Amino acid sequence: MKKMIAFLLVVLVSMSLFANGSQEAASSASGKTPVTLQVSIVETDWLDAWEDGMKPAFEAEYPWITLEAVSLGEEKRDYHATHAASNDLPPVMQTDVGGLYYDLVDEGILLDVSGYDAAANIPQSYKDAYTYKGVLYGLTQGAAFDALFLNMAILKKAGWDKAPSNWDEFIQCCDDVVKKTGKAALTVAGAKNTTMWMPFETIIVNVLGDKLGAGVYETQIRSGKLDIVSEPEIAKRLGQLAPYLMTGSSQNSEDDVTAIMAEGSCAMAIAGNWTASNICSAIGTASGAESNALMIVPPFNNAGKKVWLSATPESAFGLSKVEDKNVAEARDLFYNWLFKPENFKWIQNARGTLPVLTDMTAAQVKLPDAVKVFSTATQSANTFSMSFNNVTETVNNDVQRALGDLFSGNKGAQETVAEIQKLYSADPWNK
C-alpha cells in the first residue's frame, strides 16, 4: 500500500514537471516569459463566448500569455472597490461611469487609453462618456437602451394585434391583458438598479423631456435640482403603472425575468437590450415561435409626441497601472486584440447589443430579428442618459428601494416621488 502511494506521488510529480516543461517549451519557442493576465469580467452573459471563442483564440495567437477571468458574476463596483483598497486590481477591467472609476483616474490607477489602437474605431460620443478630466479611461463594450419586450401571442388574446404606441394605449393594453387573459401585464428586473430605474426614468423624461429639452434632465438630476414633485403627471403615471407590475417584480433578477417570460405568465417586460437574445428566445419558448417576440421602444410618450428613450454606453474595458513589464506588455496586446472586429464580434453577438465598433462588417454582427427592428426605431427617438450616469451609487440603490416599495404596493406613488426627490436632492452627483 505504502509503495503504491509512493508510486502515485512520483507519477503526479512527474506529470506536473512535464506540464511545466511543455509550458516552458511553448514560451521558449516564442522567446517570451510566460505571463498570466487577469481580466476582470463581471457580466457573465457572454461567458460562453469568452471560454469557447476569445480565450482559446487569443492564447493560440499569443501562446506565452494565459488569460484568467476574475470577478465572474460579482457586482463590478464592489469587486473593484475591494481590490482597489488592497491595491490588487486586475490589469484589464470592466469599468463604469463615475464614482469609483473617477477616483481611480484621479489616483492615476486607471490609464488613459486614447493612444491605443483599440480606441481608433470607437465613435467619439462613446469615448466622451468615458472621458474624465481629459482622460479616456474606458472603451465601451456596447450601446445600452431600455426596451419593452412583448409576447404578442398573449397580447393577441387580449385583443391587441399590434403593440401600443403611446402611454394611454400602453396602460389600456396592460388592463386588457390582466382582465382578458388572467396573466400578469408587466414585469421588470427590480433586483438590478439599472433595470428598476427604467420604467421610472422613462416616465419622468417622457413627461418632462419636451419641456426641458435634450440634455437638461441629466444636468438637473446631476445637480440635485430636478423637480419631479411639482409635476403631478409623474406621480399619476407611476400610480397607473404600479398595479400592473407582476407581484414579486421588485425581487426579480434579469434571469428571473427571462424565466417568467419563458413560462408565459407575463405579457410584457421592461429590460435592457443586452438581454434581448435571452428574452426573445424565452418568449419563443412560451408562445411556440420566436416571431411572437416583439421588442419596441417603451411607448411612454403622449399620443402624437416623439418618444424619449433611455440610452447609454454599456460598461467599458479599461486598463489599470501595472509595474511588471511583461504583464504590461501582455495587457496592451490583449486590449488591442480585443477591439479588433473579428474578436469583438463574440461579445457583440453574445449580448445582442448594437455594434459599437465602426469597422465591424454586417457579416460579423448577428442580431436577433427583434433587435434589428428595435435598432431602426431607436434612431427616431429622443435619447437621454441612464440613471447610473447621473446619480451617485448610494442614490441609485436607495431609489431602487423606494421603487420596490411602490411596485410591490407598500407605498403610494406620491409618497414615493417625494421620497425620491429628497434622496437625490440630498446627495447629488455634482456635490
Place this chain on the structure above:
Amino acid sequence: MKDVKAMALNHEKVKKNTPFERQRTITGVCFLLPTIILVAVFIIWPLFQVFNLSFFEWNGVSSTKRFVGLSNYTTLSDLPGFWEMSWGTIVYAVGVTVFTIAISFLVALFLDKQGKARINRSFMRVLWFFPCLLSMAVVGILWRIMYNYNNGVINTVLKSLGLSPVNWLETYGVTRWAIIIASVWTQVGMCVVIFLAGLQAVPIELFEAAEIDGANSRQKLLRITIPMMAPSITINMLTTTIAAFKMYELPMIVSNGLPGYNTLLLTKKIYDLGFTSHDFGRGSALSVVLILVITIISLIQLFFLRKREEV
C-alpha cells in the same frame, strides 16, 4: 497572621527568582507568542485601524485621508433608513436568538429521551445538524427560491391547500420573519449539539433522587435540567446573539434588504458605505458602533447568565 502572609509572599518571590521558574516563564511566553502575534496582527491591529479610520474621510482609493473628528459618528443618523435598519437589526437579532435557543432546547430534550426514540437519535442529530454544514449563500438561494411568490414551493403548498399565496419577500413585517425563519433553520443544529452535550453531562443520580422524592417531569425539568444546563445556555445565547448581529449574507441573498430598509441589516449598510458609497470613514464609524453594541449586549447577557449559573 500578618507574618504568615509575609512569609508566603517572600516564598513566592524566592520561588519566582529561581532559574527553573525563569525558564518556565520564558517557555510559557514562547508558546504564547505565536498566538499573541496572530491575534495582534489579525484582530487587534485591524480593530485599531477601523477605529482610527472612523475619524477620517477616505474613499478607499485616494492616498490622502481628511481628518473629520466625530462627524462620521454624528452624521450616521442622517443616513436614509438608518433608524429602520437599526430597529430591524435588533428585532432580527432578538428573534433569531429567542427562537433558536427555544427550538434547539426542545429538540435537544427530544433527542436526549431514552427508549424508542434513541434508535433514531444519531440519524436525527445528523439531520438537525445538516443545515450548519451548508454555506450561507446556498441557504440564502434555497430559501429565496422557496419564498418565490409565483412558483416557490411554500406558496405552491399554500395554494394547493386552498389558501392565498403570501408575498414573502415584498411585504413589511412578513419578510423580516421570513429571514428570521431561514436564519433559525441554519443555526438550530449547532445549538442542539451543545445542548445535547450539556444534557448528557447532567448526573443521572439527580433525576433518580428527584423521582424518589416524588418530583414530576415538569419539576425535574425546571429544578434540575434547566439549572444544570446553565453553562450550555450561556454559550448558546452568547454565540447566537453575536452571530445574529454579525449576519450579513442571508438577508442580502434572500430579500436584498427589501422591502424598503426593513431587512437591510447594519452589517450590509457597513459594506455599502465602504464599498458602494466609497465612504470608508462612515462605514468604519458604523462598524465601531456595532462592535460596541455587540460588546455591551454580550456583557449584559454574560452578567445575568453567570449569575444564574452561580445560583
